[in-house]
Amino acid sequence: QVQLQESGPGLVRPSETLSLTCTVSGGSLRSYYWSWIRQPPGKGLEWIGDVHYTGSAKSTPSLKSRVTMSVDMSVNQFSLKLSPVTAADTALYFCARRSGGESYYRDWGQGTLVIVSA
């Protein structure tokens, strides 16, 4: 049973960089797509983007210019960087996994809250 766990600072200052890592246990990064999804307080889910284990990445157009995603096979982790951030980026950030060729998410991390504030 694969498990995903997000980690990173819970507080980021405006105009700085939000950096999150998702650690995968119980499975390999190989053959999967690894995604980031966020949820502002009291609002709905927003798909941020995903990265293939080969390093190929795609992100939603509204965030594309600020998003960087990467995979580190050596430590079974993938990461998200969002820069620069504003208060509108305050959200619960989830990492998730989808199989190659599939388009749904069966496996999710528990989520980590990131607040953007001075």
Added chain:
Amino acid sequence: SFVVTQTPSVSVAPGDTATITCGGNNIGSKNVHWYQQEPGQAPVLVIYYDSGRPSGIPERFSGSNSGNTATLTINRVEAGDEADYYCQVWDSSTDLGVFGGGTKLTVL
């Protein structure tokens, strides 16, 4: 990019049937997935590829998709079904994921 819309809220009495819809231009031509989310928790997949049901999801949950509307149906609603429900599609033209705005199901 593809836009999907959901009714913000649905209310039903216990034992009744809840119908939650997800609208989009010719959404019937796309694969739709449904998630249940309780406050502060990660979403849980309840329906995949329009009508597939993952193991562990009660048979009371079913899905369909045709034309401009995909539907999640919950029969014999229980108090424990109270949650937010999100549809998700994959926009194959852009190879990007899209979520609906979510529907809050209230069990009266």
